[in-house]
Amino acid sequence: MTETTPAGAPTAPATAPRTEGNPNPWPALWALVIGFFMILVDTTIVSVANPAIKAALDPDTNNLDNVVWVTSAYLLAYAVPLLITGRLGDRFGPKRIYLTGLALFTLASLGCGLSGTLEMLIVFRAVQGLGAALMTPQTMAVITRTFPANRRGAAMGLWGATSGVAMLVGPLAGGLLVDGLGWEWIFFVNLPVGVVGFVLAWMLVPALKTHEHRFDIVGVFLSAVGLFLIVFGLQEGEHYDWAAWVWAMIAAGVVVMGLFIWQQAKTRSEPLVPLDLFRDRNFSIANLGIATVGFTVTAMSLPMMFFYQLARGLTPTEAALLLIPMAVLAGAFSPVAGRILDRVDPRLLLVPGLLLTSISLFWYATLMNPDTEIWMFLLPSGLLGIAQSGMWGPLATTATRNLQPRQAGAGAGIYNTTRTIGSVLGSAAIAAFMQSRLTANLPGAADAGGDFAAGQLPPFVVAGFSDAMAQSILLPASVMLIGVVAVLFMRRPAHLAPR
Known part of the structure; x- marks a missing residue:
């Protein structure tokens, strides 16, 4: 049975949020991770399939604008409702909203796979995005409400490991499924995962207390x-x-x-976004930090993949394999970093994590030329994996450390909205910056027979193209340094303060 808390009821002090649910919250978290992993994989898996989708559903046009909406519709439907869906979890219970989103996402995946026209696929991708928006804040909210502050780092470490592994699985699975079974299967593969995730979440995730909220319609x-x-x-x-x-x-x-x-x-x-949350310095700084992370992670992949595939002639699957050290090391070290985080000042992990991310991207920039041995790109990839273990989980833990149960959904919605806006900024900025670098390094190359979209680079443009991609990756490397400076101003958590 769920209970309600009146909107004006006093809450516990910010330094000691209560926890709810079962004494052992780990099974519930593992159940939620399945759906969260599916969302993350689906964000990247479609990019590999875009050429096949265009060939199947939009073969009569010469531009890419139409097929780009397969991704754009998903991102729009995902980003816009996050503030609202986080609040819905507070009002109706995170389990109920999560299951609703998972069912919607899974059914939309079936619709995507069965789409016979590009317009139909775009509509179902938007429905997928809405399902993802319903699910994402609830994952963080359940962690916040079921794990005590001094054990939350380990839980967020698993959350961070999921992000790292999904970054590899998406491109790899996309390449293998498209090559072996067809583009439809990047969506059909979600069906068994969604069903298993739904059943496990239904069984293992506790029905947490709901909190009466007045919905701010104007907001x-x-x-x-x-x-x-x-x-x-x-x-x-x-x-x-x-x-x-x-x-x-x-x-x-x-x-x-x-x-x-x-x-x-x-x-x-009662506002949609409780601005009082930003009085917690660590919450505010963690939001700034995750915005720089969203920007960097989104922006770095485009010049990197273009360089691997166009300048070095690798297939999408071969290019994705160069990310294995990053994914493996992020997955291995994130839980360890999470356990350490419960006992130390988060800055001891965040400063090295963000700084090493920036250093690894500067390292990539020095290697991105036609003569570098391919195996050498595994080295900055490994450093990037170690760095990310001190980034995703520690930022999320710090942001949610002092959230009260009745504000867990609102806080998670704000945090994920900030991350998504950072990603959109990164996507827009890197596209413009890459174009400017290509113009500077290859003036007139487009008129000399180079077809970048088709992957056919004449030998005389490879060096200039490589320079342009190397210069482009300096943008996310520099933005990450803003995050490094920001986290220096965090405060030591209350549970670690000397008594």
Whole structure:
């Protein structure tokens, strides 16, 4: 039976949030990780299948704008509702919202695989994104509400390991499934995973207390409109050559989000985003940190994969194999880092983790030339894996350490929205930066027979193209340094303070 807490009821002090559910919360977390892993894999697996999807469903057009919407529709439907779906978990229970999202995501995967037209696939991808938006905040909220503060690091370590492994599995599974069975199977593979994940979550995830919340309808409308305008503008700007109307859309989104923040501050009842959460310095800094991480992880992959495949002639699967050290080491060290995090100041992991991520990208930049032995790219990949073990889990743990149970969903929604906005910024920025570097390093190359989209690089442009990709990866490497500086200003957690 669930219980409700009145909206105005006092909560425990921020330094000692209560925990709920079963004495051993690990089985529930493992059940949730299955669905979370599926979401992360599905974010990257589709990019490998885009050429096959275009050939099957959009063969009569010469541009890529149509098939790009297979990814864009998913990201828009995923990013825009996150603030709202986090709050829904507080109101109706994270288990109920998670199961709803998982069922929606799984059924939409079936629809994607059965799509006979590109328009139908885009619609089902949007439904997939909505299902993912319902699921993602609930994973963090359940960890926050069921693990005590001094054991939460280990749980978030598993969460971080899931992210690292999924980064490898997505491209690899995409290449193998498309080559072996066809593009439809990148969606059909979600069906058994979704069913197993649903059953396990139904059995193992506790029905936590619900909390009565007054839904801020004005806030919901303003946040949805503002985020849509910003995300759509940033995501599609490159395709429309950053026309004036694109910048107007982004500016309008910023204005609407400013109005949203003002409205949240003035709301006397219960705002959609409790701005009091940002009085916790570590919560605020962790959100800034995850924005830089989202930017960096999204931005670094594009020039890296273009270099591997176009300049060095690797297949998508061969390029993905170069990420094995990163995925393996991130998966192995993240739980260890999580256990350590429960006993030390998070800065002792975050500063080296973020700094080593930046160093590994600068290292990649020095290696990205036509003459480097391929095996040498395994070295910065390994360093990147070790670095990421001190990044995902520690940031999430620090952000949620002091959240009260009734605000766990709201906090998780804010955190995941910030991460997603960082990813969209990274995607837009790296596309523009890569184009500028290509123009600077290869003036007139497009008129000399180079077909970048088809992977046919004439030998005389390979060196210039490699230089452009190496220079491009310096952008995410530099942005990560902002995160390094930010986490230096975190405070030592209360449970580690000397008595």
